[in-house]
Amino acid sequence: MIRRFLEPLAWAGVAVAVFWGLPDRLALVTHLTTLALFALSLHVVVGLGGILSLGHAAFFGLGAYTVGLLALQGWTEPLTALLAAGIIGAVAGLAAGSVLARLRGLPALMVTLGLGLLLHEAALRLPGLTGGEDGLSGLETAPIFGSFAFDLWGKTAYWYALSVLAAAFWCVSRLEVAPFGVSLRALHDNPTRLHALGIGQTARVQTAYGISGALAGLAGGLLTQTTQFVSVEVFSFHRSADVLVMLILGGVGRRYGALLGPVLYGVLRDVLADWHPAYWGAGLGLALMAVVLLAPQGLLGLRWPWARANPERVELPATTHLHK
Amino acid sequence: MPILLSRRALVITSALVGFSATVGAADPLKIGVIASYSGAYADYGKQMDGGMAVYLAETGGTLAGRPVTFIRKDTAGPAPDLANRFAKELIIRDKVDLIVGLDFSPNAIAIAPVLTEAKVVAVVMNAASAVIPSRSPYIVRTSFSVSQVSAPMAQWALTQGIKQVSTIVSDYGPGQDAEKAFHAAFKAGGGTITNAMRVPLSNPDFSAYVQRLKDEKPDAAFIFFPSGDQPTAFMRNFRERGLEATGVKLLATGEATDDAFLANQGEDPAGLITSHHYSFAHPSPRNVAYTAAFRKIVGEMRPSYMSVAAYDGLALIDAALKKTGGKTDAPTLIEAMKGQTLDSPRGPITIDSVTRDIVQTVYIRKAQRVNGQMVNVEFDAIQAVQSPGVTP
Structure with a gap:
């Protein structure tokens, strides 16, 4: 019970410490926050549902372009624009989920891959709408609540992005312990058993995709708002692949892994790239291999001395009754 | 969790310290x-x-x-x-x-x-x-800019009595820029565009496009692909289907014979006429x-x-x-x-x-071997070319 209040306070303390301690690194932290939100969206399907996805950039890109196109039309109010990005992401997630929910394993993976490539190609073919490789630039974002303008130092963007991530993280935490989240987890662990219990899978997976799509859309929208730019690169395959790598690095199946992975990946990349602009990739590759070899469950999968065994993991008691 | 977080702060801080050390003098x-x-x-x-x-x-x-x-x-x-x-x-x-x-x-x-x-x-x-x-x-x-080097190729083609051109470009920003600039300059000089084809940016198969060229027999074909393997692949296809013999001239921008790749492209680029602003073999x-x-x-x-x-x-x-x-x-x-x-x-x-934006001379060059090296030999030039870009 105490943990419930202590944890948000601790995080808020960290946020303030970063804000005062690293005022010239806020752009990096904001960027990592966006990636963490994206990783969190992937966590909902991969971590909870156990459904791999290689096309998550599709939802991210749709969100990014929703904000971009709205800004071009003069709709620059950030909160409603971001909400629109989330809604578009959710709708796309539900639509994709209607197909993906009927598939498992490799076929599902192939469909997500195809979806990502399809949207990337479509965006390239519609330069009038998307701006093609050149993208849409000069996108205005109005001050938040009419008073906090986005500044070059990224102070507003920092608090804004962190708030969105915090809200999303809280929602995912609640989701994990809700019957819906628990049943998703059960689907991951033993779909046959779930089926035998008479719990439908299709609607659950579809809803998971809807939630995941909404979060990815929010992340995309955040990226557009904090960089004032969007191009078809948001749909690219490497974005889908990178986010999966980040999630694996942090630890699949753990929502804190979705935070740790992007932060670690991003900070490592930045430090190594500052060390050497050409050979940082080698350092990053070695670090990733080391993590996968030494901690196959991701960094949070390690048995840290100060951690209880799998503290975030909700184990299903054998007697849990699942309600449809 | 806070322990992990302070580690992250440590990593960032150490990067910061490392960086400020480079300032001096x-x-x-x-x-x-x-x-x-x-x-x-x-x-x-x-x-x-x-x-x-x-x-x-x-x-x-x-x-x-x-x-x-x-x-x-x-x-x-x-x-x-x-x-x-x-x-x-x-x-x-x-x-x-x-x-x-x-x-x-x-x-x-x-x-x-x-x-x-x-x-x-x-x-x-x-x-x-x-x-x-x-x-x-x-x-x-x-x-x-791509437009800047594409338009002069159209102007030069007109002076050579070329009246009909088909264009084949990669379907992405620069390809579309090249197509637009070439079409505008060529039509302004009284030329006709027979066919405007766009090919996918990744892994295109050129045979169908080359076959269409063979059927249409324009005076020349203008191509734009990103520098690297694709121009070579197109030229090889163009040769294999015997289009040279039918008299269709091949024109391109300098991306097709990029100096960075030219040394490794064998004989395929030989004879290709391109327009660009710089050649490694520029004689000055x-x-x-x-x-x-x-x-x-x-x-x-x-x-x-x-x-x-x-x-x-x-x-x-x-x-x-x-x-x-x-x-x-x-x-x-x-x-x-x-x-x-x-x-x-x-x-x-x-x-x-x-x-x-830059104003510069755009050269018309031909790829050929000089002292055993494949280079772009400049033989004509259009002076002081503006970039037909957007005025602010």
Whole structure:
């Protein structure tokens, strides 16, 4: 019970410490926050549902372009624009989920891959709408609540992005312990058993995709708002692949892994790239291999001395009754 | 969890400390370089660094009397969100005086709002999309635009009695720019476009397109593909289907015979007529000295148009700083850059005082072997070509 209040306070303390301690690194932290939100969206399907996805950039890109196109039309109010990005992401997630929910394993993976490539190609073919490789630039974002303008130092963007991530993280935490989240987890662990219990899978997976799509859309929208730019690169395959790598690095199946992975990946990349602009990739590759070899469950999968065994993991008691 | 977090803070802090250690010496000019140093496009960064190194070797390592510190940021190809963040960090954290490099158009466009807000000048050393300089009042370009080198090819074709042309371009920004500029110039001179074909950017199979050319038999075909394997693949297909014998001439922009790849393309490019602003074999004492210096500093690699744009970028900064008396604030510096004329290894270049884009000679060249090396031999030139880009 105490943990419930202590944890948000601790995080808020960290946020303030970063804000005062690293005022010239806020752009990096904001960027990592966006990636963490994206990783969190992937966590909902991969971590909870156990459904791999290689096309998550599709939802991210749709969100990014929703904000971009709205800004071009003069709709620059950030909160409603971001909400629109989330809604578009959710709708796309539900639509994709209607197909993906009927598939498992490799076929599902192939469909997500195809979806990502399809949207990337479509965006390239519609330069009038998307701006093609050149993208849409000069996108205005109005001050938040009419008073906090986005500044070059990224102070507003920092608090804004962190708030969105915090809200999303809280929602995912609640989701994990809700019957819906628990049943998703059960689907991951033993779909046959779930089926035998008479719990439908299709609607659950579809809803998971809807939630995941909404979060990815929010992340995309955040990226557009904090960089004032969007191009078809948001749909690219490497974005889908990178986010999966980040999630694996942090630890699949753990929502804190979705935070740790992007932060670690991003900070490592930045430090190594500052060390050497050409050979940082080698350092990053070695670090990733080391993590996968030494901690196959991701960094949070390690048995840290100060951690209880799998503290975030909700184990299903054998007697849990699942309600449809 | 807080323990992990403080570790993260530690990592960031140590990076910060490591960075501030690079600052030193008496008031050096700080230049941020945003380019590709790793991955498939690592040569781009190498070419730019080489060109800049040659210029600094000439001036004894200074620009307008000030020593220069470079802070390099790697985007590893087109990565607009990274470029945007790098620009912010270079300005806020590293407090650079200028930003240079910018090999990919999306990267250059993505940093434009940052430049405008922070009032920092950027010198674009490659990105070739027409619109770039119009996106911020503090962007200046020393490279070229695809439109700028495509239109002269149309004008030259008209002087050769070519009346009908089919165009085949890669379906992406620069390809569309090339198509648009060629069509406009060719139609304005009374020519007819028989067919405008666009091929996918990745893994295209050219046989169907070449077959259509064979059926239509235009006077010539104009192609634009990104430099690398694709132009060679097209030319091989063009030969194999015997289109040369039917009298269809093949025209292209310099991307098809990029000096960086030409040495490894075998006999396929032989005879190809291209339009571009720089050839490694440009016959001037200035260029001979440049290529010799480049090879002495960088190695056996051929200096490409990218290296020359980087060389000229530093020359432009040098000249502008001398004019402003060392002032680097963006409005003053950009004003001093406007209208500058420089003696580049490629010939005379001028920065247009309205568009801040480059005005230069575009050469018509033919790929052939000279002393056993495949090079682009310039045989005709169109002087003072404007970039038909967007006026701000």
